[in-house]
Amino acid sequence: MTLFKPETGSACAVPSRRRKTWLRLGAGLMAATLLGACSVGPDYQRPDVSVPGKWRNTTGETPASVPQLANWWTQLGDAQLNSLISLAVQNNLDVRTAKAKVREARASYKQASSSLFPSLDGAAGLTRSKSSGSDSVGTLWNGGFDAAWEIDIFGANRRAKEAAKYGLDAAEEELRASLLTLIGDLATNYVEARGFQQRLKLAQDTAKSQQSSADLIRKRFQAGSSSGLDVANAEGQAASTEANIPALKTALAASMHRLSVLTGQQPTALTDRLLASSRIPTPKLPIPVGIPASILLTRPDVRLAERQLAEATAKIGQATAARYPSVSLTGSIGTAAADIGDLGKNSSISWAFGPSLSVPIFNAGKLAAGVEIAEAQRDQYFLAYQASVLTALEDVENALVGFTQERKRVASQRRSAESYKSAAELSRSLYQTGAASFLDALDAERSTYSAEDTLIQSRVRLTTYYIALQKALGGGWTGKVETDKPEVVDKNTGPHLSVAY
Known part of the structure; x- marks a missing residue:
């Protein structure tokens, strides 16, 4: 802030000259505003990306009609899964972190937007002074305002605002991507948990049945109607099946622990809730x-990469x-007086106004290198955008192949399990009549258990491929997500006494 006492006859003391000054000021501001429409650097355009006209691995079960991506998990018909996903969307820590990033990006955009407007600061002060050899003490009261406005002639501030807006868009897409990943991971772990429950029940029931058979063979051996080899084989098979139980429980x-953490809770929070076995x-x-x-519009990671490319392009401008001249308008008005009551009087008021020009003349290539850095970063985001599209295409094709082939595998495994089950029943009947050896019956039981266990795993993989397909297509949460609420609410943030530690 500049404070001075105007000389007699200065512009601030002559009304007519003051009017001329303000007219010239207005004309200058108008010209500066018109010049402010100029921008340097490339204007962003969404790049054209070549994609196939159709998916190669579609079948009659996966037609090219419009996908039902909104709340796709409800198509699985599991109320427990639906409830867990709603809970996870509210409490998951990664999602809450993404929400905080949206708030940060929103604040950055506001900050960048403020650079387009003038700034105004106020100040006040009191000075007490005493000259050498004098007994009197002088008092000077002063106050005033400083104003500054950088005229954005070449668009540096507008480009910063543009980049911040793209950054806000990217943060919102990152939130959507976090939700997509969360829902996919939770659904996958839920299906796997149901699969483990069914496999565990199968192992427990089979081991119990095999142990009963082993007890029966032991009694027959004691009665002399069976061999020790049959007893050893029967007990060995029962023990082998029991050995699978601890691994399945683990x-x-x-x-279950993963599901609890995904919902933002401690690892064992959902154990009781999920204890009862349910269908896959x-x-x-x-x-x-x-x-x-369609993936260019539905995949949040692809849209995120595109927004990051746009942000990087704006930063080139x-x-x-920064390599062009910059113009600022600065002004100040101040008042000073020996008595506080004299502040604001015409004789104690001073003002100053004027433009300032800054021209980069020599910086050893620093500013040019800054442009090259921004261009190289833009190229990286351009390639990252292309990579995200290719990855999305790959994910869909992989999921389509996996889902189609796993359906065939489920059908084959179902026939296999049914056949082995019939063979086991027949072998037991033949063994009891003496028409077949115990090893034949034992082998049939082992094959039946293996086929049924593999069928359960195949059914889990089938649903997992369905989940992967929905993720690959960009299906996710379509409900409202509150991003304004902070995680930590600070208290007593105004002026207060410091506490020493």
């Missing part, structure tokens, strides 16, 4: 998959503008 517990969710056919071009 895997089931890990899935199965998707309903057909499953529409749309066309490849910001770096380019």
